[in-house]
Amino acid sequence: MSVITGAWRRTAAGAGLLATDGTVSPTIFAEMSALAAQEGAINLGQGFPDEDGPAEVLEAARAAIADGLNQYPPGRGTPDLRAAISEHQHRFYGLSVDPETEVLVTVGATEALTATLLALIEGPDDEVVVFEPYYDSYAAAVALAGGTLRTVPLRAPDFQPDLELLAAAVTDRTRIILVNDPHNPTGAIFGRDVLTEVVRLAHLHDAIIVTDEVYEHLSFHAPHTPIATLPGAPERTLTISSAGKTFSATGWKIGWIHGPAELITAVITVKQFLTYVGGSPFQPAIARGLRLDDSFFTDAAAALARKHEILGAGLRDAGFTVFSPQGGYFTLADATAVGGADGAEFCRTLPTRVGVGAIPMAAFLPAEHRSDPGYSGIVRFAACKRVPVIEEAVSRLAALRA
Structure with a gap:
């Protein structure tokens, strides 16, 4: 047995x-x-x-350890890192994010995603729509939360979704539309038509948009466009990213999530019983990294x-x-x-x-x-x-x- x-x-x-x-x-x-x-x-x-990654970011972590920043940081993350995340979102995307109520620092993007799903999914009647293929933790986290996974295929050579299939997948049972952009494993960047349709469907079916944007600064041909910048998106979008890919510091596990205060409150309610906090000396280092020159x-x-x-x-x-x-x-x-x-x-x-x-x-x-x-x-x-x-x-x- x-x-x-x-x-x-x-x-x-x-x-x-x-x-x-x-x-x-x-x-x-x-x-x-x-x-x-x-x-x-x-x-x-x-x-x-x-x-x-960059020497100044590594040195900032060493300095933080030497300066005694080795105990629990605040549950939402250090104030300076939350401020740096807010500044970053405004600097690159024109987004206004309140660092006090709309930002949460997590132990990597994976924890941000898992805590979000645990917070927002109530049972198998709640569906999460993802693009397939998908990063393997998505299905595991949906299952852990007790939800139901629905997928929309991405096909070679361009790995863009069929918008009719996307519209068919999103229904009144859809709790979350999960978008990974730039996309792992395909390397695709979704067109404006795809992002606009996601927002339209989220409004039509009262769904929440959750975005995994860990490769946001590794877009090769055009600047990254967060869904949260589209009309009608900010009030129902939770944006997830992390430092690991941008600063070649995958082992530090410093991630974050931002969005409407009431949704962030729901996520932190779960997150505090997962890891509580993490990476105290790495948080000022990542704040330093987010403020590096363009x-x-x-x-x-x-x-x-x-x-x-x-x-x-x-x-x-x-x-x-x-x-x-x-x-x-x-x-x-x-x-x-x-x-x-x-x-x-x-x-x-x-x-x-x-x-x-x-x-x-x-x-x-x-x-x-x-x-x-x-x-x-x-x-x-x-x-x-x-x-x-x-x-x-x-x-x-x-x-x-x-």
């Missing part, structure tokens, strides 16, 4: 990790990272940088875009069909022509065959859709590595075409 019960069972099932015998398997990310380590492969699977943010996006170009060119030379991303850490490629019609099996053998790790698209789909032929050969590679590492990975991948 399984000992997995209640919320644990729901979460494991939502993440696609619960086997029929009741056992829980590791995530595909853990599995592929372990395979890469075992084979001494270059890990282009999991999305973490292999170099540190050149830091534009340079970071340009540097990552260049890494994607190198990776994409190498993948094409190796025989992959590449879907060039518009933003974010990841490049998708169809491996069918190099023996990867089954993307999951391809990724399980890739570290041994050529010494490179990747993640199959199946990791970002519900279990019942993992054999969808539109996704089955697609795999994800992380470009957030040093250029010499990417060049070595590309050199190894060339062996697939030999």
